[in-house]
Amino acid sequence: MTPRPYVSRARAAAAEARRQAVIEAAAAFMRANPMTVFSLESVAAAAGVTRLTVYKQFGSRGGLLEAVFDVLARNGRLGRIADVVTDPDPREGLMRLAEVFCDFWSGDAAVGRLHDAMATDPDLARALSERNERRRRAVAALLERMQLPATAGQRRDAADLIFALTSYPMFRLLSGGRSAAGACALIKAACSDALDRLTARPPAGRASGTHWH
Amino acid sequence: MTPRPYVSRARAAAAEARRQAVIEAAAAFMRANPMTVFSLESVAAAAGVTRLTVYKQFGSRGGLLEAVFDVLARNGRLGRIADVVTDPDPREGLMRLAEVFCDFWSGDAAVGRLHDAMATDPDLARALSERNERRRRAVAALLERMQLPATAGQRRDAADLIFALTSYPMFRLLSGGRSAAGACALIKAACSDALDRLTARPPAGRASGTHWH
DNA sequence: ATTTGAGTATACGGCTTGTAATTCTAAAAA
DNA sequence: TTTTTAGAATTACAAGCCGTATACTCAAAT
The missing domain is CATH 1.10.357 (Tetracycline Repressor; domain 2)
Incomplete structure (x- = not known):
């Protein structure tokens, strides 16, 4: 059962696109709502993905927030x-x-x-x-x-x-x-x-x- | 079944003492721990009362925090x-x-x-x-x-x-x-x-x- | 055609803030 | 002293988080 080589181009690109969509959805949610109602469930729904996808992409709530900050700093x-x-x-x-x-x-x-x-x-x-x-x-x-x-x-x-x-x-x-x-x-x-x-x-x-x- | 008059002196005093004890326990807990681990369960346990007693006394988490601030301002x-x-x-x-x-x-x-x-x-x-x-x-x-x-x-x-x-x-x-x-x-x-x-x-x-x- | 990976669905465990119904206890009143 | 009564404890429940695990789907790469 030796795994054969597998380099995914389109899949990785789609994943990266979804990742950016989640980040933008999180930023938009933060702009519109106070931080007290911020939850992974909300941003996942706003991004059109599942909460589990957010976890796979960012590992944790803090990971998502740090990713959001990175794009904010880049855009800022x-x-x-x-x-x-x-x-x-x-x-x-x-x-x-x-x-x-x-x-x-x-x-x-x-x-x-x-x-x-x-x-x-x-x-x-x-x-x-x-x-x-x-x-x-x-x-x-x-x-x-x-x-x-x-x-x-x-x-x-x-x-x-x-x-x-x-x-x-x-x-x-x-x-x-x-x-x-x-x-x-x-x-x-x-x-x-x-x-x-x-x-x-x-x-x-x-x-x-x-x-x- | 008309309730007969009942004014409790010692009971009210004990309740007030417990209230102060809860406030002091909350302040002590806040001094020793970051706010991320602050919970009503913790302060109730530290004060030797039940979480429900905290609710009866302060109504909510925010109510307890405001009460803590009041004594801090008084002591400050x-x-x-x-x-x-x-x-x-x-x-x-x-x-x-x-x-x-x-x-x-x-x-x-x-x-x-x-x-x-x-x-x-x-x-x-x-x-x-x-x-x-x-x-x-x-x-x-x-x-x-x-x-x-x-x-x-x-x-x-x-x-x-x-x-x-x-x-x-x-x-x-x-x-x-x-x-x-x-x-x-x-x-x-x-x-x-x-x-x-x-x-x-x-x-x-x-x-x-x-x-x- | 078959393997592979990312996303999904579903579920669980643990911890929170709140609320509700019931019982216990000790102080106040008779 | 006996009864009434307020306050607290107990127990239970509902809802919302975060984080994790397992099995399943489906499109892309080989």
Whole structure:
């Protein structure tokens, strides 16, 4: 009973097409419904396949969510990050970085839903956190290129602050009753302030001397 | 068969004691475990009661979570907010406000777990959002008292930015690899910068003229 | 024509949140 | 002290998840 060679071209293509259909159906479902009603049964029905097919394709609920995030990142033009980190003017690059991510956070509602799912899916949380670290490294690289008169600790503080300012939770908090452009302007202003703190001011700033118990 | 009057003193007291025990058991469970394994069965067992007792006391899972949040807010010394909004120096009051909330976010790990639960529990999300609006109003009140040379829109932007800076997501993002005191210092510095933008700078700041598509 | 693989159908087990009916227990009233 | 009564425990049930296992279908590759 030695298995004979079998390479399926059309079958693999059809499977890949169905896989993409399931991913798109999941993304569409996430755009239209809160994450509390997201279930494999629902997306399977929306994609016209069975729940078992989803399992065969993605292994688990978390696997499907990670696959959805991958296409979201691909469609979200996050490839621009490579451009902005090499911007001749690092400061301008940082502003463009903020714009790229505001664009990403506001472009597809499914992105926010995925962030909600992080609370219930530890695997997805790790995957997204890892992706976010790329943003932190991009910010740090831009800061390094700015030749700032600051200690390593101050640079790290600034990088972490800008990392947080350009995060999805920050964007969501500022998006209440405000356009995406307005939220982006606020975020860029705050990032700019964080940079000014490192350049124009004395090492011990106005509020850094206060106590905290 | 007209029921005769019956007012239970000791029984009601015992019920209230059990209620508090359930709340404390839930908080302890949340401190020790991630929210993904939180179930009424677990907390009921930890509290030494039955799951049905939890339902009789709190009505639902969300009801229990809201009750937990109430005692957390009570223990978290959030009553200091009333003091800081009436601080003679509004700017100092804002710094104290940031400290009060950094204290709250870092004081009990259950607070963070409750924020995680917001993603799965819409009722809890509404309840916590409503509480958070109190913070926004406190920030706005302090800003009003500062007599800033700014338009209403600029004040609203600053209030929203400071509201976001003092939120739990911001604190969590800045707490990675940093002490609570360090995160608080960063947050206060950012808040201070947001105020400086309204006072010392021209109405059109350095980064506010950039575009966003 | 026969093997092969992907999808389907069906079923099960385990865990959740809720609800319902019944019984037990101890405190309050007579 | 005896009876009434509220609260909790017990048991059971319905529905919805996720995840897995087995057998079956059917089109594609050999």
